Amino acid sequence: MKLLILIGLVLLIIAAHQLMRVVELSRQFKKGHEWSVSDTDNSFNGKAMLLFGFLFIGFFFWQVNRWSDNSLPGAASEHGLKVDALWDYNMYLISFVFVITNAFLFYFSYKYAGKKGVKATFFAHDNRLEMLWTIVPAVTLAFIIIFGLKYWNDITERSESPNKVTVELYAKQFDWTARYAGKDKVLGSTDYRQIDGGNDVGLDTLDATGYDDIIVKNEFHIPVGKEIEFKMRSRDVIHSAYMPHFRAQMNCVPGMVTEFKFTPNKTTAEMRKDPYVIQLMAGINEARAKKGEEPVEFDYILLCNKICGASHYNMQMTIVVESEKDYNDWLAKQKAVRTIAAK
């Protein structure tokens, strides 16, 4: 390899040397100077700008057409539906601005490419035009701000629902743990100094409300149609609990308890029957087959989305959304952490 690099370097030097000779030779034959831009140069670059404009906007639509089907499926939570609708409006708007503005830019770049003997129009300012493109963006942004903030306030409001299910997501390098309140519906308090091999999330052993808490790893379940209140904690560094299918994300910060709430509206089983998801999974399984890997089924997932160390890229937990009955059955099968009390 070292030899290859050496050869590469030598070739590069030879190439550079040849390039220098070409440049120097061509200069002898050239009429113009490096600073003088000929009509040919202008016309070439003007046309290239126009061509680029077409290709660029074409590339944009090509990507939308080809890759939108790889995007996340429609939101699987109630607030997420609103987020998606707002997203679509904003996306249409900015795509419109993007296409129009670039179209004008590249068209003008072509149309007004310099020619000898032409004089540009002295046009230094125009108050009406400038007012126009101050006021139109300002009004548009007012709408964007109003809708954005309205939804944001709804989403971040504290959970008031009496039937809510509280789940704690506990992050550490490099995995997740979920904790449920148990029969007393109260999460036991915690103390990071009591963390040890048998007390992974640092339950306070003096707090009896924690004895019936339920701790699960790898996979956690939530009932459909009920508000889920998440409380996030971290043991070591900042992590971020990202649940993209529900349009939910919140950092897990050591020393703090952060919150996020949402109401899932589709069970995992329902999602697996969704036509878009079927199409999405077909694409995924096709790609997996090429790599020689087993096909997979759709699952909701919790990822870490804040750099947290070497295995940041593999910090995941499966989320199962199911009917309330199935959820209760599942929960009943989980063991409480009562063992801690015995100490």
Add this chain to the structure above:
Amino acid sequence: MANAHSANLTEHVGHHDHAHDHDEHEESFVSKYIFSMDHKMISRQFLITAIIMAVVAMTMSIIFRMQLAWPGEKFAFINAMLGDKWGKDGVLDPNMYLALVTIHGTIMVFFVLTGGLSGTFANLLIPYQVGARDMASGFLNMLSYWFFFLSSVIMLGSLFIEDGPASGGWTIYPPLSALPEAMPGSKLGMTLWLISMTLFVVSSLLGGINYIVTIINLRTKGMKMTRMPLTMWAMLITAILGVLSFPVLVSCVVLLICDRSLGTSFYLSDIYIGGRPLDNVGGSPVLFEHLFWFLGHPEVYIVLLPALGITSEIISTNSRKPIFGYRAMIGSMLAIGFLSFIVWGHHMFLTGMNPFLGSVFVFTTLLIAIPSAVKAFNYITTLWKGNIQYTPAMLFSIGLVSSFVTGGVTGIILADSTLDINVHDTYFVVAHFHIVMGLSAIFGMFAGVYHWFPKMFLRMMNKKLGYLHFWVTFVSAYGVFFPMHFLGLAGVPRRYYTNSAFPMFDNLVDINEIVTVFAIIAALAQFIFIFNFFYSMFRGEKSPQNPWNSNTLEWTTPMANIHGNWPGALPVVHRWAYDYSKPGAENDFIPQTVPLAEGEHDGGGH
């Protein structure tokens, strides 16, 4: 000489020996090329250092892009670059991956786009364009470069230590960056990062204060603030942003150093790591984020405004038209500068910061779209009915306008906290800020180099190679960053060593491959530029005095790098910088030094 002295008092300020500038006293190699106090030499020093740093950071990006497109594949290239420790059998180590993205970001944002862009063009252009003999303080200016150099050396040096360089991301959020147990990069590498950045801030402050003082105090006769080229306005506002925000980074860094070394708890609380609970309680990483982004967001405009200033000048000159809406351009830069200080919280919507506070930042952030839109439309109107001269600088300037729009509009999505929830820290963000900084700001820098190369090195760069460089770069840069939006829409988080741990990302392999292939092409294209740059420096065609038929003062200086810039008296300014194609004038440009004709109005009226 005598009348030169009396002609203008300002020329004496800070320049003892410059009055006798053209009796060319002998200079040693050291005082001319190394510890130079001449703004032109310092500008060249900044530029060449930045080019070296940029090549390092670009190479890093190729290494991690190869890993992302073909995870786990063995590449002799990776092994050759990183050795057996970090690239065993040609596979990138996960810790080294994080180190590379961290140092790539740090170098690009600070060393290339802050030190390199402002350092090069503020130094070169401020004395030239305001009509001064040199910077207000040549000595501080020299220190500014050498602090920058020292900080660059330490940053590069940190690549060669045993545990590897800092690797907690360029935003170095604690506790990850504070605790050596958290990752190898938080050991000595992080210490060196912090030292390097502190020196960098010293450099930036010494430079910034100098830029402000020079622009305010050393303008030549007739150079009213409202006659200054937009480059000067951009440099002035940039310098003010830097002086006000960089010290906050230092306080942020000092507190982190205390947490790392002195056992304090500014950012740390309730942590259990490395098999034991830490004693620290009461601190908060959110405090760090506030301090960091109080610099971090103005920093975005510190990066962008000089590029916008440079292209304003280039687009006007090469459209042979006045810049459209000169005062609106100044107004929007001032507005952007002001707003940039009250938007930092939009990086923190999901950090546990009070959501109401988030709402305030949504509002202020989206306001920035207004002056930005004004700027974009004004550029486009400047092209309208122009007589566009396609110099390589002009191509890059038009490229800047395109990418400024393309990258700007996705900012509207990200500034909206509701929409940010699902794309925060995904590739959608990576696409957004790379199109704004990696395309726009870098294009501004290229434009500046092509345009002012004759002023720096008295020779011309090769035009055809410039065209080739632009077109390959423009196409492939969009090819790299546009598809990344779609990775974001699929929910791919940034800073993942590989996406293969999640089956849900398996269908995105082709996007990652396209991105990497374009990245490799773009990187190779930069060698065209580097060749053109260094070749033309020595062998390029000799430049005439005013190669682009431009109005600004730097083109009235002789084609020789002399101390004091003008051999005789300082020029006197009679008009704004944008009298291109003025009706009734003989030429399509009227330099700022030409007196107003009878009945002629200054500043765009006619």
